[in-house]
Amino acid sequence: MTSRDLTFVLGGARSGKSLHAEQLATDSALPVTYIATARASDDAEFSARIAHHRERRPAQWGLHEAGVNLAEAVARLDKPGHCLLIDCLTLWLANLLCPPDTVEAPQAGHHHAQFAALETALTHAQGKIIVVSNEIGLGVVPLGAATRLYVDELGRLNQRVAALSTQVTMMVAGLPLALKAADRA
Structure with missing residues (x-):
């Protein structure tokens, strides 16, 4: 069994997390x-914003637009000697909780099954995986129930991914702060 190579990069808006990843x-x-x-x-x-990210990436990188089927994409695209860069969990959760009007609204708690599927895919990954997410729980408590749900669920998702990760970096003002370093045994 290969050891997992999972790096989690999180930070606030415009913290430099995507560029670092x-x-x-x-x-x-x-x-x-x-x-x-x-x-x-x-x-x-x-x-x-999407165009800016696209233009910044090297032309030889592959691109997969996962939508809500992130776990399926990771399981299908992962392989030894390959790197997957997932950007970002924040938008993925927004898509899960707030689907477009053309999509049937998911059942309550549906996102928990998606979290578990992603956790399984990341646990079994054979290649290098880099995951990006926002840290949005450092501010005031939102007034609306939907916004509180989103903030709470993103915090829970971030905790799950951080626990699985071999490295966790928090970006602040473009500076990487190591929260969890890979063991160098």
Whole structure:
């Protein structure tokens, strides 16, 4: 059995987390597949963000747009000697909890099954995996129930991924802070 190589990079908005994760993927010198979780929309500003990420990535990287089937994408694309960069859990959870109007609303708690499936896929991964997420629980408690649910569930998801990870880095103002370092035995 191979030892897991799972790096978790989290931080606030514009903290440099995606850029740092992309650099880690490049530094791995492995073939990279970027797993995007953003859902394209009619929002021009958000589309510009997606385009910025796309333009910044090396042309030789593969791209897979996972949507809500993130665990399935990880299981299918993972292989030894390969790097998967998942960007990001924050948007994935938003897609799970707030599907587009054209999709039937999921049953309450459906996202917990998706969390478990992702955890299983990450546990069994054979290649290098880098996961990006936002840390949004450092602010005030949101007033709306839906927003509180989102903040709470992202915090729970981040904890699950951090527990599995061999390395966890928190990005603050473009600076990486090692929260959990890989054992160098």
